[in-house]
Amino acid sequence: MTTTASSQNKSIVDLIIADHATVTNLFKTFKAEKDEFQKRQIGYLIIKELSQHAFLEEEVLYPHYKTKLGARGLEFYEQSVKEHNELAKALGTVDDSHCAATATQKSGCCGMWNNVFKLTEEHVKDEETVVLPEVKKALKEQELIDLGKQYVETKPMMPTHPHPGMAITKGMWLADRALAAVDSATDAMRAKESPENPPSKKMCTCT
Numbered sequence: 113m114t115t116t117a118s119s120q121n122k123s124i125v126d127l128i129i130a131d132h133a134t135v136t137n138l139f140k141t142f143k144a145e146k147d148e149f150q151k152r153q154i155g156y157l158i159i160k161e162l163s164q165h166a167f168l169e170e171e172v173l174y175p176h177y178k179t180k181l182g183a184r185g186l187e188f189y190e191q192s193v194k195e196h197n198e199l200a201k202a203l204g205t206v207d208d209s210h211c212a213a214t215a216t217q218k219s220g221c222c223g224m225w226n227n228v229f230k231l232t233e234e235h236v237k238d239e240e241t242v243v244l245p246e247v248k249k250a251l252k253e254q255e256l257i258d259l260g261k262q263y264v265e266t267k268p269m270m271p272t273h274p275h276p277g278m279a280i281t282k283g284m285w286l287a288d289r290a291l292a293a294v295d296s297a298t299d300a301m302r303a304k305e306s307p308e309n310p311p312s313k314k315m316c317t318c319t
């Protein structure tokens with residue numbers, strides 16, 4: 113999900129689908145990884161990618177559901193915001209928790225991650241099979257490209273951690289940027305971690 117020159121002229125629909133593929137691949141890598149440190153790094157990346165993606169959709173695309181998708185637009189909008197909130201809550205449980213290596217806590221961690229995988233997969237399926245095809249029909253090609261440009265340019269300003277309850281609020285534009293600044297402090301701390309320098313509170317990894 114890096115910003116490249118080629119991504120500047122892409123439709124927002126293609127960019128969103130590419131993001132979904134990136135996250136799906138990260139899930140596979142996370143599940144296969146056995147080393148706790150490496151797995152935690154992949155977990156951090158999943159949290160970042162999913163959080164930025166959700167905030168981006170809410171800021172750049174979802175408002176258009178209500179104005180461009182006719183009668184079903186409001187339904188898509190409300191359902192999508194509800195699903196993002198559920199996912200943000202699930203993601204918050206793995207982001208904030210720190211498991212010791214007991215069997216009970218391990219199974220708790222795995223259950224929390226499995227919930228993140230399940231909610232994401234269901235939401236992605238809804239977007240790709242139901243909502244995004246309607247977006248493609250309703251918006252002109254140039255509008256989709258303009259939104260794609262906005263999507264790419266806005267991404268670095270988006271929060272990198274889940275903030276349940278913040279989806280589509282009044283003053284969202286300002287709130288997103290303020291939360292992103294708070295999140296960057298957490299990310300800077302995590303960037304200092306190494307196998308020799310583990311965090312005192314470990315994120316749940318299900319290893």
Ligand SMILES: [Fe+2]
Pocket residue numbers: 128132165169236239
């Ligand atoms: Fe999405």
Ligand SMILES: [Fe+2]
Pocket residue numbers: 166169192196235239
């Ligand atoms: Fe979404």
